[in-house]
Amino acid sequence: MRTVVVATHNHKKSTELQRVIAAEGLQAEVLGLDELPAYPEPAETETSFEGNALIKARAAAGITGYLAVADDSGLAVDLLNGMPGVRSARWSGPDASDADNLNLLLRQLADTDEEQRTARFVCAMALVAPDGREWVVRGEMLGRLVLQPRGSNGFGYDPMFVANGQSRTNAELTPAEKDAISHRGKAVRSMLPLLREVLRETAG
Numbered sequence: 001m002r003t004v005v006v007a008t009h010n011h012k013k014s015t016e017l018q019r020v021i022a023a024e025g026l027q028a029e030v031l032g033l034d035e036l037p038a039y040p041e042p043a044e045t046e047t048s049f050e051g052n053a054l055i056k057a058r059a060a061a062g063i064t065g066y067l068a069v070a071d072d073s074g075l076a077v078d079l080l081n082g083m084p085g086v087r088s089a090r091w092s093g094p095d096a097s098d099a100d101n102l103n104l105l106l107r108q109l110a111d112t113d114e115e116q117r118t119a120r121f122v123c124a125m126a127l128v129a130p131d132g133r134e135w136v137v138r139g140e141m142l143g144r145l146v147l148q149p150r151g152s153n154g155f156g157y158d159p160m161f162v163a164n165g166q167s168r169t170n171a172e173l174t175p176a177e178k179d180a181i182s183h184r185g186k187a188v189r190s191m192l193p194l195l196r197e198v199l200r201e202t203a204g
Helices: 013-025 047-066 085-090 098-108 174-181 182-201
Strands: 004-007 028-032 067-077 118-128 134-145 161-163
Touching: 004 013, 004 047, 004 182, 013 028, 013 067, 013 174, 028 161, 047 067, 047 085, 047 118, 047 134, 067 085, 067 134, 067 182, 118 182, 134 182, 174 182
Parallel strands: 004 028, 004 067
Antiparallel strands: 067 118, 118 134, 134 161
8 A cells, every 4th residue: 555645734624635635546555754763854934825835845755765745735815805815824823722723713703794794715735746746636616704603614714604505514523514515625636647647656
């Protein structure tokens, strides 16, 4: 079985990625960064989700010698001109917790109407092979934000995001329900044909 590194220390994100990959029947051992020896990780200096995903995947592939998958994802709020965007995880500061970021966004959207709170989750996912080949795909989930966070599943901004066609927040959905419609689930499913092909080549 071939090894694929998921270049993240975010356990919930790593678990979500592994779950979606496994559900699609991919025959590979999937490891998060916490399951590998530590290495100096590059700063996420790009201004696009795609650029930051490539930075992380290139580093993981180059250092570990394995196929590497990395994603950069975040929330783009229309009323905030697409912010927090690539700064979603650090919206309230470099050491921000999910609760810190959520509370800041709630304060920024106070006194807004529901129709104004349209937003999307974006996920850019990069696959980098040790030989230097690179691929990037993108997935989006459209929806709206609520000012009363609900649910205990998911992470990040999930408790205040309601996807189009849903009445529950992402944090109220089951993992399977969220995977079926999420930006990350869409990106993983777009990436899988590429990943299968590369794994087939490396196994040959």
